[in-house]
Amino acid sequence: MTPLLEISNLRVMFPVRGADPVVPVDDVSFSLAPGELVALVGESGCGKSLTGLSIPGLLPTGALLGPATSVRYDGAELTGLDERALRPFRGQRIAMIFQDPMASLNPVMRVGAQIGEAITAHRRVPRAEVDRRVVDLLAEVGIADPASRARSYPHQLSGGMRQRVMIAIALAGEPGLLIADEPTTALDVTVQAQILELLDRLRVARGMAVLLITHDLGIVAGRADRVLVMYAGRIVETAPTGPLFARPDHPYTAGLFASIPRLGGSAARLSPIPGTVPRPDQWPDGCRFHPRCPVCVDKCTRERPLLLPIERDDHLAACWVAQGNVA
Amino acid sequence: MTQLLEVEGLVKHYQSGGFLSRPKPPVRAVDGVSFTVAPGETLGLVGESGSGKSTIGRNILRLEVPTAGTVRFEGVDLATVSPGELRALRRRMQIIFQDPFGSLNPRRSIGASVAEGLEIHQMLPKREVASRVSELLAEVGLDPAYASRYPHEFSGGQRQRIGIARALAVEPRFVVCDEPVSALDVSVQAQVINLLLDLRDRRGLAYLFIAHDLAVVRQIAHRVAVMYLGTIVELGAASTVIEAPRHPYTQALVSAVPDPDPRSARSRIVLAGEPPSPSAPPPGCPFEPRCFHPLRDARCRTERPVLRRVAEQDVACHYAEVIAAPPLVPTS
Numbered sequence: 001m002t003p004l005l006e007i008s009n010l011r012v013m014f015p016v017r018g019a020d021p022v023v024p025v026d027d028v029s030f031s032l033a034p035g036e037l038v039a040l041v042g043e044s045g046c047g048k049s050l051t052g053l054s055i056p057g058l059l060p061t062g063a064l065l066g067p068a069t070s071v072r073y074d075g076a077e078l079t080g081l082d083e084r085a086l087r088p089f090r091g092q093r094i095a096m097i098f099q100d101p102m103a104s105l106n107p108v109m110r111v112g113a114q115i116g117e118a119i120t121a122h123r124r125v126p127r128a129e130v131d132r133r134v135v136d137l138l139a140e141v142g143i144a145d146p147a148s149r150a151r152s153y154p155h156q157l158s159g160g161m162r163q164r165v166m167i168a169i170a171l172a173g174e175p176g177l178l179i180a181d182e183p184t185t186a187l188d189v190t191v192q193a194q195i196l197e198l199l200d201r202l203r204v205a206r207g208m209a210v211l212l213i214t215h216d217l218g219i220v221a222g223r224a225d226r227v228l229v230m231y232a233g234r235i236v237e238t239a240p241t242g243p244l245f246a247r248p249d250h251p252y253t254a255g256l257f258a259s260i261p262r263l264g265g266s267a268a269r270l271s272p273i274p275g276t277v278p279r280p281d282q283w284p285d286g287c288r289f290h291p292r293c294p295v296c297v298d299k300c301t302r303e304r305p306l307l308l309p310i311e312r313d314d315h316l317a318a319c320w321v322a323q324g325n326v327a
Numbered sequence: 328m329t330q331l332l333e334v335e336g337l338v339k340h341y342q343s344g345g346f347l348s349r350p351k352p353p354v355r356a357v358d359g360v361s362f363t364v365a366p367g368e369t370l371g372l373v374g375e376s377g378s379g380k381s382t383i384g385r386n387i388l389r390l391e392v393p394t395a396g397t398v399r400f401e402g403v404d405l406a407t408v409s410p411g412e413l414r415a416l417r418r419r420m421q422i423i424f425q426d427p428f429g430s431l432n433p434r435r436s437i438g439a440s441v442a443e444g445l446e447i448h449q450m451l452p453k454r455e456v457a458s459r460v461s462e463l464l465a466e467v468g469l470d471p472a473y474a475s476r477y478p479h480e481f482s483g484g485q486r487q488r489i490g491i492a493r494a495l496a497v498e499p500r501f502v503v504c505d506e507p508v509s510a511l512d513v514s515v516q517a518q519v520i521n522l523l524l525d526l527r528d529r530r531g532l533a534y535l536f537i538a539h540d541l542a543v544v545r546q547i548a549h550r551v552a553v554m555y556l557g558t559i560v561e562l563g564a565a566s567t568v569i570e571a572p573r574h575p576y577t578q579a580l581v582s583a584v585p586d587p588d589p590r591s592a593r594s595r596i597v598l599a600g601e602p603p604s605p606s607a608p609p610p611g612c613p614f615e616p617r618c619f620h621p622l623r624d625a626r627c628r629t630e631r632p633v634l635r636r637v638a639e640q641d642v643a644c645h646y647a648e649v650i651a652a653p654p655l656v657p658t659s
Contacts, residue, residue: 043512158601188375189539190598193583197597215512218585245587259517260587261542263569269524270546272517276482
């Protein structure tokens with residue numbers, strides 16, 4: 001199947017006067033098929049959010065893309081497009097939702113009007129039709145009594161309802177891809193479960209691809225088709241969800257699993273990864289995980305491992321030891 | 328066994344409005360909560376935002392004055408002691424917060440912050456303070472040479488270690504841990520949980536461990552109290568409450584914890600709706616509007632269930648005896 005989204009050699013750089021640029025996203029490549037749910041997992045500062053933002057060209061001021069970077073959506077190259085040419089890809093064909101809906105919603109505008117704005121942003125729609133679509137969208141994201149809720153202001157809604165409104169806004173342009181950046185991190189666990197079920201239901205009903213950016217491996221299990229694990233600006237492992245959870249090949253992924261407190265079994269002591277995540281201006285040489293790695297060999301400190309298949313064609317890890325290539 | 332901490336009928340209401348506007352009904356943040364903590368014991372207090380769990384922590388330490396109820400620490404009713412006695416008692420009861428950056432003075436070196444408690448309580452001669460600070464930093468896994476650095480130079484996990492060193496400086500017997508790891512990355516979170524376990528074993532500390540993450544609480548708590556809308560709905564041994572919960576809310580909470588093992592077969596209960604407002608709690612069972620249990624009836628809507636012993640744990644549900652737990656926790 002032709003991919004819906006194809007990212008290759010994504011590099012996001014911040015130039016530093018009189019020094020090497022800081023490169024928080026360094027040579028990231030992956031693709032998404034239509035209707036696929038792919039999880040991009042990593043800890044804070046690993047570059048996962050910047051990766052998401054760079055897809056519709058929403059980089060922060062001062063950031064530059066690397067010369068070899070290519071972002072193709074539905075066959076169209078997005079890098080190098082000007083703001084005007086990017087418009088149909090922002091909000092309409094590619095939509096985004098974020099962790100804090102309050103920061104994205106206008107506090108002095110009724111939520112129905114904000115959804116209506118998203119409907120008319122990209123096409124002309126008659127007034128009556130807009131109102132009807134607003135109510136339909138609110139109903140689709142599971143808001144009870146949508147006609148009266150459309151007249152609410154954001155502060156009158158709970159966190160879970162606000163995130164549902166954000167999802168309704170995202171759906172307004174009928175996107176083929178939804179980028180969801182930590183969509184449930186600020187929510188309580190019972191509400192988190194509701195939002196994740198909703199995203200999954202919408203993906204199936206609309207055939208929409210979802211890139212789920214999260215720090216929480218737990219919410220990925222049983223939902224994502226594939227997982228991309230990021231560490232220090234690079235993808236270190238990728239596999240279908242089942243095989244990844246059954247047998248992580250990269251020591252970082254294995255370390256993440258050993259760090260997660262679990263409900264089942266005995267409350268055994270956790271085995272955390274020693275040390276802390278390095279800062280983007282202090283990425284280590286060679287494999288960037290090597291200072292914290294329990295199986296590090298001399299080669300890891302010098303040479304960068306590439307993302308290569310281990311045992312299965314669709315299970316790749318960037319680790320010299322997993323690849324059996326330590327000489 | 329004599330209890331270190333006894334909380335009885337604790338109530339905290341916040342009044343809102345009333346100065347220029349009409350008074351509103353009070354927010355019933357904590358609505359009649361009782362529990363005990365034994366020396367060396369960890370009680371986990373679990374609940375979602377707005378359930379009142381952090382309010383309990385602050386009221387126990389009398390950082391806020393409870394609306395009603397008693398809090399006894401080492402047998403002493405904290406409401407009856409003089410300010411001087413309270414200050415002396417506070418040396419033995421400390422608190423660690425979710426955001427240590429918010430509780431560290433950005434203009435003081437971390438050594439000075441850690442030493443503050445030692446100086447206030449005049450626990451050591453001045454010349455011994457610096458070496459004691461070094462020992463404390465080493466005990467929480469930090470390089471003692473960091474004492475002269477400032478909070479902004481540290482990562483989130485390191486700041487939490489500083490917060491812990493600061494709490495330990497005054498040799499407490501009891502520490503309220505208010506969401507101490509929820510702001511940390513998962514690899515660092517596990518480091519801090521292990522540190523808290525080590526310190527508990529080494530110093531015989533008792534913790535009130537407040538968290539929204541049931542899996543984190545499972546790692547550290549001996550007993551667990553589950554809160555919903557200002558009340559405890561279930562209380563018992565951690566393994567019992569998590570593996571065989573009897574309150575429908577606990578069952579939903581356990582089933583909603585994301586499980587990083589996709590092969591485990593367990594039922595998922597997705598609750599409808601969100602918790603009601605604590606300023607207008609339902610007259611009967613606080614969980615009734617969201618309860619999914621087929622036995623739910625008119626009694627649940629009108630009569631508030633009391634926390635009572637059912638099987639191995641205390642449960643506040645009229646039908647706890649007949650509610651069997653579905654398989655919620657993977658058996659591995």
